Amino acid sequence: MRIAAVEAVPLTAALQETFRFGTTDRTTSPNVVVVVRTDEGHEGYGEACPVPAFTGETQSSIVDLVEGRVAPVLIGADPLARSPLLHALAGTARFAPFTAAAVDTALLDLAGRILGVPAHALLGGAFRDRVEVHGSVGWQEDPADMARTAARQAATYRTLKVYAGRGELSADLDRLAAVRAAAGPGTGLFADVNGMWAPGDLPRVLPRLKEIGITLLEQPLPPAAAAFQRDLVASHGIGVVADEAVRTAADAAQVAASRSASVVNVGHSKLGGPTAAFHAAGVAAAHGLGVMVGSVIEMGIATAMGLHLAAALPRLACPCYLMGPLKYRERITTEQIEVIDGHVAVPAGPGLGVTVDERRLHALDARRRG
Numbered sequence: 001m002r003i004a005a006v007e008a009v010p011l012t013a014a015l016q017e018t019f020r021f022g023t024t025d026r027t028t029s030p031n032v033v034v035v036v037r038t039d040e041g042h043e044g045y046g047e048a049c050p051v052p053a054f055t056g057e058t059q060s061s062i063v064d065l066v067e068g069r070v071a072p073v074l075i076g077a078d079p080l081a082r083s084p085l086l087h088a089l090a091g092t093a094r095f096a097p098f099t100a101a102a103v104d105t106a107l108l109d110l111a112g113r114i115l116g117v118p119a120h121a122l123l124g125g126a127f128r129d130r131v132e133v134h135g136s137v138g139w140q141e142d143p144a145d146m147a148r149t150a151a152r153q154a155a156t157y158r159t160l161k162v163y164a165g166r167g168e169l170s171a172d173l174d175r176l177a178a179v180r181a182a183a184g185p186g187t188g189l190f191a192d193v194n195g196m197w198a199p200g201d202l203p204r205v206l207p208r209l210k211e212i213g214i215t216l217l218e219q220p221l222p223p224a225a226a227a228f229q230r231d232l233v234a235s236h237g238i239g240v241v242a243d244e245a246v247r248t249a250a251d252a253a254q255v256a257a258s259r260s261a262s263v264v265n266v267g268h269s270k271l272g273g274p275t276a277a278f279h280a281a282g283v284a285a286a287h288g289l290g291v292m293v294g295s296v297i298e299m300g301i302a303t304a305m306g307l308h309l310a311a312a313l314p315r316l317a318c319p320c321y322l323m324g325p326l327k328y329r330e331r332i333t334t335e336q337i338e339v340i341d342g343h344v345a346v347p348a349g350p351g352l353g354v355t356v357d358e359r360r361l362h363a364l365d366a367r368r369r370g
């Protein structure tokens with residue numbers, strides 16, 4: 001059996017409402033679905049969800065890279081030779097993690113479908129059949145808007161991640177306090193700052209964060225300043241997650257060496273795919289760090305991948321960020337994820353265990369929409 005075709009489908013996907021995190025405001029998402037087909041009629045799907053603040057990748061650069069440089073390597077190859085294929089593609093996609101993630105996911109889905117096993121089995125097997133997820137409250141100027149979102153989500157999730165880091169510091173903290181008041185004392189709260197605070201801000205913010213009941217702080221400082229996080233955060237008993245600081249498995253070792261975080265976010269999109277994310281998780285765990293599976297709010301394909309990855313990790317330090325499809329207006333998979341008791345089930349069935357709806361994919365095809 002050989003790989004016969006590789007396609008990249010650019011989507012015009014709209015979010016339910018404008019989602020603001022870090023420096024990004026997203027109303028639509030320029031995702032790309034990668035399809036790898038064999039000469040025997042098997043297919044595997046991957047999804048790229050580029051974030052301009054993270055890399056220079058765009059929807060058209062992803063399509064060009066997949067069709068112009070990835071496809072010639074894959075076509076004619078054995079679809080089960082995943083590691084050799086990823087090795088052959090390493091140079092092509094080194095600085096294009098979102099592209100690499102979609103290709104890796106498509107190959108994993110394809111191999112799972114050919115072998116009749118779920119994707120998590122190809123990562124060594126599942127430790128769980130459902131994954132606890134957290135909701136998220138995007139940044140908004142008006143604290144009352146964030147409070148409303150938080151109150152709505154607190155009915156579904158046990159833990160919420162709240163975005164901070166924009167604007168004036170004390171106003172930012174007031175927004176977090178408004179979220180706490182709306183979510184109630186029983187809801188766990190994380191804050192994700194996307195590296196937008198400065199070292200000098202920490203002595204000011206940490207006592208207030210403690211008072212508000214933030215238990216986990218994600219990437220408070222830019223990666224280059226992350227060493228400043230160590231003592232201050234530990235002294236206030238707030239866990240720290242490294243996100244933007246971890247783009248490779250080697251970065252996870254660096255976090256351990258600098259003791260700049262207690263947990264590593266191993267979202268597979270930013271790490272260049274589930275294979276690299278699984279390695280990064282192994283490196284983090286080998287150094288005694290916790291891991292959690294993050295995301296960049298992807299649709300059904302990449303989110304299913306995240307659920308398989310989370311299933312295959314021995315320990316998760318906290319709830320994962322794997323409810324992205326619920327933030328979109330449209331779906332691309334027949335199955336919709338459902339949050340029950342704060343958990344999402346790991347999809348069952350071969351490969352990613354989700355059925356891509358070709359009709360919906362066609363309807364969202366950006367080339368068709370011109």
Ligand SMILES: [Mg+2]
Pocket residue numbers: 192194218219243244294
């Ligand atoms: Mg983050």
